[in-house]
Amino acid sequence: MTATSSSDAAPVEKKGGLVVEDLSVLLTGKDIDVVNDIDLVLKPGEVVGLVGESGSGKTTVGTSLLNYSRAGAYIGSGRVLLEGRDILSMKWQEVRQVRGEEIAYVPQDPASALNPAIRIGKQIVELLELRGIGTKESRLQGARDGLAEVGLPSDDEFLSRYAHQLSGGQVQRVALAMAFLPKPKVLVLDEPTTGLDVTTQAMVLETMAELCRTHGVSALYVTHDLAVVANIADRVAVMYAGQIAELGPKEAMFRSPSHPYTRALLDSIPHLSHARALTGIPGRTPAPGARPSGCRFNDRCAYAVDACRKDVPELREIAPDHQVRCIRAGEIGTWDISRGVVPDADPDRKRDIILSIDNLNIFYGRKHVVHNVSFDLAKAEVIALVGESGSGKTTISRSVGGLHKDWTGTITFDGDVLAKSARQRDATNRKRLQYIFQNPYLSLNPRLTIEQIVKRPMELFGIASGKEATDRVVELLDQVALGPRMLKYQASRLSGGERQRVAIARALAAEPDVLICDEITSALDVSVQGSIVALLEGLRKQRGISMLFVTHNLALVRSIGSGVQILKAGRVVESGSVVTVMETPKEEYTRNLLSKSPRID
Amino acid sequence: MTDLGTIVASPLEEVAPPRGQHGAAAWFLWIARRLGLAVLTLWLVSILVFLATAALGDPIRAILGRDYNANPGRVAELEKLLNADASIFSRYFDWLGGLLTGDLGTSLASGRPVSELISGPVQNSAMLVFLAAIVMIPVSFLIAMISVHYRRRRPDTVIQTVLLAIAGLPEFVIGVLLLALLATTVFKVFPAVTISSPTGHPWDNWKVMVLPTLTLVLWVSPYVSRIVRASLLEVIDSEYVELARLKGIPEGVVMRKHALLNAIVPGIQVIALQLAFLAGGVVVVETLFSYPGIGLQLVDSVRNHDVQVVQALSMIIASVYVVVNLIADLLSILLTPRARTAISS
Numbered sequence: 001m002t003a004t005s006s007s008d009a010a011p012v013e014k015k016g017g018l019v020v021e022d023l024s025v026l027l028t029g030k031d032i033d034v035v036n037d038i039d040l041v042l043k044p045g046e047v048v049g050l051v052g053e054s055g056s057g058k059t060t061v062g063t064s065l066l067n068y069s070r071a072g073a074y075i076g077s078g079r080v081l082l083e084g085r086d087i088l089s090m091k092w093q094e095v096r097q098v099r100g101e102e103i104a105y106v107p108q109d110p111a112s113a114l115n116p117a118i119r120i121g122k123q124i125v126e127l128l129e130l131r132g133i134g135t136k137e138s139r140l141q142g143a144r145d146g147l148a149e150v151g152l153p154s155d156d157e158f159l160s161r162y163a164h165q166l167s168g169g170q171v172q173r174v175a176l177a178m179a180f181l182p183k184p185k186v187l188v189l190d191e192p193t194t195g196l197d198v199t200t201q202a203m204v205l206e207t208m209a210e211l212c213r214t215h216g217v218s219a220l221y222v223t224h225d226l227a228v229v230a231n232i233a234d235r236v237a238v239m240y241a242g243q244i245a246e247l248g249p250k251e252a253m254f255r256s257p258s259h260p261y262t263r264a265l266l267d268s269i270p271h272l273s274h275a276r277a278l279t280g281i282p283g284r285t286p287a288p289g290a291r292p293s294g295c296r297f298n299d300r301c302a303y304a305v306d307a308c309r310k311d312v313p314e315l316r317e318i319a320p321d322h323q324v325r326c327i328r329a330g331e332i333g334t335w336d337i338s339r340g341v342v343p344d345a346d347p348d349r350k351r352d353i354i355l356s357i358d359n360l361n362i363f364y365g366r367k368h369v370v371h372n373v374s375f376d377l378a379k380a381e382v383i384a385l386v387g388e389s390g391s392g393k394t395t396i397s398r399s400v401g402g403l404h405k406d407w408t409g410t411i412t413f414d415g416d417v418l419a420k421s422a423r424q425r426d427a428t429n430r431k432r433l434q435y436i437f438q439n440p441y442l443s444l445n446p447r448l449t450i451e452q453i454v455k456r457p458m459e460l461f462g463i464a465s466g467k468e469a470t471d472r473v474v475e476l477l478d479q480v481a482l483g484p485r486m487l488k489y490q491a492s493r494l495s496g497g498e499r500q501r502v503a504i505a506r507a508l509a510a511e512p513d514v515l516i517c518d519e520i521t522s523a524l525d526v527s528v529q530g531s532i533v534a535l536l537e538g539l540r541k542q543r544g545i546s547m548l549f550v551t552h553n554l555a556l557v558r559s560i561g562s563g564v565q566i567l568k569a570g571r572v573v574e575s576g577s578v579v580t581v582m583e584t585p586k587e588e589y590t591r592n593l594l595s596k597s598p599r600i601d
Numbered sequence: 602m603t604d605l606g607t608i609v610a611s612p613l614e615e616v617a618p619p620r621g622q623h624g625a626a627a628w629f630l631w632i633a634r635r636l637g638l639a640v641l642t643l644w645l646v647s648i649l650v651f652l653a654t655a656a657l658g659d660p661i662r663a664i665l666g667r668d669y670n671a672n673p674g675r676v677a678e679l680e681k682l683l684n685a686d687a688s689i690f691s692r693y694f695d696w697l698g699g700l701l702t703g704d705l706g707t708s709l710a711s712g713r714p715v716s717e718l719i720s721g722p723v724q725n726s727a728m729l730v731f732l733a734a735i736v737m738i739p740v741s742f743l744i745a746m747i748s749v750h751y752r753r754r755r756p757d758t759v760i761q762t763v764l765l766a767i768a769g770l771p772e773f774v775i776g777v778l779l780l781a782l783l784a785t786t787v788f789k790v791f792p793a794v795t796i797s798s799p800t801g802h803p804w805d806n807w808k809v810m811v812l813p814t815l816t817l818v819l820w821v822s823p824y825v826s827r828i829v830r831a832s833l834l835e836v837i838d839s840e841y842v843e844l845a846r847l848k849g850i851p852e853g854v855v856m857r858k859h860a861l862l863n864a865i866v867p868g869i870q871v872i873a874l875q876l877a878f879l880a881g882g883v884v885v886v887e888t889l890f891s892y893p894g895i896g897l898q899l900v901d902s903v904r905n906h907d908v909q910v911v912q913a914l915s916m917i918i919a920s921v922y923v924v925v926n927l928i929a930d931l932l933s934i935l936l937t938p939r940a941r942t943a944i945s946s
Contacts, residue, residue: 066847071838099849107847113840117862117938127848162938178848 017218018042018065018103018186023078023088025060025069032289034060034073035242039315042186042218047209049233049250050222051265053525054496055285057242059108062188062222064088066103067095082186100127104179106189110171114163121159124178133182146177150207168389169200173207180211187212187219193228197388197552202596205232224525226269227555227598230254235321238262241286241296244315248322254337254600258318258329260301267340268530270555271601272582272594274341278559280531284495295326303332337601345562347577351378354546355400355433355514360409362392362399362570370395370407370570375563377514380544382536384557384578386593387567393550394438394518396567400548401435401516414513431461434507438519440499444491450477450502451487457510476505480535497528504535515539515547521556533560554597558582566590624945631944635930639923646919647700651693654908654915679709700916706909710902715913719898723917726887726894728804730879733817738872741822745829745868746856749837761827768823776816776889784812794891803892813890817883821875828871832864839863866933873929880921 024036035057042048052058060073067087069075080087087098099105107113115123124146125139134142144154150173152158163171172192179187189208193201209232212219221233229236229250236253238246238261246259257263264281283300286292292299294309301308307327315323318330356376362369370392377383385393398404400411402422411418413433419425434457437443444453454473458464464472474484480501491499500520507515517536521529537560539545549560557564557578564581566574566589574587585591661679662669669676680686687695699706705715744760751757767775784793791811795803803809836842837860845859846852884896891897895914902910934940 063847068847070843096849096851099847101849105844105847107840107844109840113844115841115845115859115863117936118858127850130850130854162942164939165942 017044017046017083018220019079019081020061020065021079021081023061023064023080024076025057025064025073026076027288028072028074030289033076033242034288035064035239036076037243037312037315038064038078040220040237040244040247042220044185044218045212045216046234047212047219047221047232049229049236050220050239051224051226051229051236052239053224053265053285053527055241055287056239057288058222058224058239059190061239062190062220063105065186065188065220066099066105068099100184101131101182102184103186103188104182104184106175106179106187106192108190108192108194110175110192111163111168113175114171116163119160119162120166120174121156124159124174124181127182142181143177146181147174149180149211150174150177151203152177167200168196169203172196172200172204176204176208176211180215180217183215184217187217188222189219190222191224192221194223194225198554198593198596198598199388201228201598205598208232225598226265226526227600230600231598238265241291242288243296243312243325244323245297245326246322246324247315248319252319252322256319257335258322258324259297259326260303260328260332261297263335264300264302265527266335266337266600268527269600270533270553270559271341272555272558272597272599273601274338274558275344275578276340276559277342277537278530278533279340280497280529280534281527282531284497285525303328344558344579345381345577347580349562351381353377354379354414355548356412357396357400358410358412360396360399360407360411362395362404362407364406368570370399373409373565373567373572375565375572375575377546377548377563379513379546380540381563382540382547382549382561383563383565384549384551384561385565385567386551386554386557388552388593390569391567392570393552393567395570397435397516397518397548397550401433402430403435427461431457431463431510432513433516434510434512434514435516436500436503436507436518436520439523440496440503440520441523443503444499444506446490446492448491449487450482450489450491450494453491453502454505454509457506461510463509463511472509473505476508477502479508479539480505481531496524497532500524500528500532501535504532508539513545515545516550517547518550519552522551522553529556536560554582554593555599566593627945632931635927639927642923643916643919647697647916648693650912650915650919651696654912655692655696696912700913705913708907708910710905710907710910715909718910719895719913719917722893722895722898725803725892726880726883726896728802729810729813729817729883729887729892729894730876732810732814733821733879734872734876736814737818737822737825737875740818741825741872742829742861742868744822744826745833746861748826748830749833749860750856752834752837761830764823764826767819768827771885772816772820773885773889775819776812776886779812779816779819780889795893813886813892816886816889817879820886821879825868825871825875829864829868832867833860836860836864862936866936869929869932869936873925877922877925880925881918 020038020040023038025034026032027034038061040048050058050061060069063069064075065080065087067075067080067090075088078088082098082102087095090098114120121143124143128134128139128142133139143159147154147158152170152173166174175192192208193204196204205228208219211217221229223229233250235247235249237244238259240261246253246257246262253262254266257266267279268281270276270278281300286296292309294311295301295304295313298304298308305328313325313327315325317323353376358374360373361371373396375383385396387393395404399407402418402420402425405421407420413429416429418429422430451470451473454476455469458469458472473487477484477486482498482501482505486494491502494502521532524532533556536547540547551557561578564575564578565572566581566587568589574581574585574590581590582594585594661676665672665675665679696706703716707713708715708718711718744764748757748760780793781787784791791808795809842855842859845855850859883894884900886892887894887896888900895917899911899914902914934944
């Protein structure tokens with residue numbers, strides 16, 4: 001364990017920390033790289049955020065630190081040095097010894113990563129038991145202390161539960177406690193808060209940061225969410241298409257991001273404090289094997305010049321500890337976090353009501369889930385329904401859309417009182433009120449072509465048919481920024497963002513006046529979310545479409561909404577114009593939601 | 602640590618409901634319901650069996666064949682024995698009552714009580730199926746685990762091809778091949794036919810059992826093995842197996858505790874179906890090896906129009922189906938925590 005065995009370039013501290021050098025992971029049998037040229041240092045006690053969109057290879061890097069790659073890929077080259085020992089060149093027996101005890105992993109979705117057939121108490125101590133560390137009593141005590149540390153009950157009843165008997169936040173904290181129990185030196189966290197409510201997320205992040213501080217653990221926090229990283233990381237690495245595009249201290253990354261990709265990502269993120277005109281990044285993330293030569297971002301980059309297409313740029317230092325993989329960094333001007341800020345929606349504007357909901361009560365069988373909700377929606381206006389999971393926001397939107405019919409109250413749409421279920425409503429009302437679902441992977445029929453999908457509402461409502469309809473489809477696809485070559489594609493060939501655009505085009509095909517958008521961006525990358533939001537904003541302005549926008553993301557509400565209804569357990573706790581509610585929240589619940597939301601501004 | 606204190610007390614955290622206080626009562630209710638359903642199933646089976654064997658057509662004419670017209674004395678005798686004058690309902694209920702009190706009637710062909718006649722074959726068949734199960738279950742799981750270990754590589758392909766080939770062979774072909782290999786042509790290790798004394802059991806000489814058992818094992822384990830392999834593969838790809846590996850758990854433990862435990866349930870279901878199937882489907886194997894089991898007995902009785910024996914054996918086979926599947930369901934639930942806790946709470 002002499003220092004000479006480690007790299008001469010990397011500033012290795014001998015105790016704790018981790019150094020990754022020239023790591024690459026390849027696809028088996030194809031020699032196509034998933035990630036390459038990864039150099040990263042985790043100092044002791046430091047949290048490094050590894051940010052990237054889907055397909056960037058961030059999870060691959062994360063598991064490589066434990067010398068693990070998923071089936072179909074293998075680690076091609078590089079070193080991962082833990083206290084001078086290279087984990088990648090160890091024998092597998094040694095690697096196994098390092099895993100868990102020295103480098104621990106916290107999985108992406110602990111609800112499916114905890115074994116459903118083993119009680120959590122047993123799972124937590126499993127590793128120690130197998131390695132014969134401590135006695136039965138000391139292990140059990142360790143598990144209890146660990147659970148108490150992450151704010152969970154530690155009694156026998158809790159230890160004997162199964163994963164399915166815990167809530168999402170609890171499962172996540174059990175996974176944290178489990179990873180911390182063997183007292184590892186390095187922690188790899190793979191999007192551990194995806195899918196959690198903001199309050200639960202804040203709780204998990206606090207717990208994690210606290211544990212890292214008290215135990216001096218270095219952590220690699222893998223995520224797609226820059227806002228989360230801004231709250232917990234000391235340094236941030238931004239990945240694009242299998243390479244690190246930019247790496248630096250958190251402050252530098254958010255104050256003066258220098259890679260065009262980092263800037264584009266930041267431009268697509270909504271802020272809590274201001275409304276912003278969000279923008280996306282044109283094109284899509286290239287898959288391994290389909291990446292352009294030269295700089296991998298060159299085909300989507302607004303600043304690309306010929307030189308960018310020739311050679312792969314090296315990471316170069318532009319400020320102390322701040323590295324960028326861009327030959328034009330420094331030439332492309334400065335960046336400001338308040339770029340793209342627009343005025344909030346005017347709370348005193350004239351409103352022309354199109355949809356009003358009066359005293360809505362919704363039931364699931366005998367269970368009363370939504371109580372006395374009343375609000376209205378004006379033309380060319382976006383009303384956001386915000387709340388945590390289980391607050392009833394989706395239930396309300398489904399009832400308004402006629403997908404759930406067990407409700408009482410009155411919903412008036414442009415003078416007509418709407419029937420309970422969509423089947424009982426007349427064609428005009430059905431046509432004018434369109435619903436877009438959360439998950440574009442499930443809402444499009446995978447066997448139909450895009451043309452058939454988008455054409456369907458036109459034929460159904462007798463808007464157009466034949467050649468005329470096809471022309472309209474092309475027009476609509478153009479509006480949602482998809483080319484005419486998509487016409488004959490099946491939905492399965494499209495990426496998530498493209499699918500959601502098709503779903504929007506399908507809704508627009510019916511020429512609606514009101515769109516109900518049910519968490520339509522929550523399954524998408526931030527840059528895709530940015531372009532979808534920009535698209536919806538354009539539709540609202542040009543076509544005067546009103547939207548009921550269901551979301552749990554308050555920052556997004558600030559940018560897209562004009563009015564907001566804050567929901568808690570099926571009741572509206574606070575409502576009003578977005579600027580009023582977010583600037584001067586009256587309710588404790590709203591204040592709590594706002595303070596727990598991760599923010600970069 | 603003060604901020605952690607506030608985390609604990611967070612009112613927003615939903616807590617899963619505590620496990621049911623009335624677990625025992627809920628289990629009792631569940632089992633009672635399942636038993637009730639099983640009894641109902643058997644009752645329906647009894648109606649069908651009775652209709653098919655005794656009520657449709659004229660059993661006496663069937664039994665006597667051409668003698669029917671020539672031998673009116675025998676006809677009268679049989680009519681009395683079968684109580685043919687009574688209505689179909691009273692005959693059914695007489696028979697059902699007999700079944701419930703353990704009186705299976707008298708064999709028409711031999712004149713001996715049915716229970717005495719079939720007790721030997723039932724025991725023999727049960728022994729055969731039991732031996733087959735004991736060998737088949739671990740063998741199929743072992744093959745499945747080896748296959749998964751080498752998944753989509755050559756050993757896996759070879760195993761799968763061989764399994765599919767065996768599954769495609771009719772059981773008598775397997776039996777004949779085994780006979781040729783181990784009893785008659787190549788090696789002469791095991792007896793080709795079962796020599797059983799009228800008093801003893803066939804398994805008094807263990808060598809007799811080898812070939813019939815082996816045939817059944819070869820016949821059934823490909824199915825079980827393929828199902829277990831499929832569900833193991835699914836589990837192996839799951840995130841909790843990935844986490845177990847990333848946690849540094851040795852591969853053997855990952856397979857046994859993390860993977861197999863979650864993959865075992867589909868295996869149990871298919872084993873139950875196969876065992877139940879064996880209970881009624883050993884006819885060919887028993888014939889091939891002249892093994893004195895219920896299959897052989899059933900064929901004889903059908904040939905002799907021995908209505909009472911056919912009825913009794915049919916009901917026994919049906920009961921085996923129902924009981925084995927009931928046990929499989931119970932085991933599946935016990936091994937699936939989600940289902941188990943759903944019942945007890």
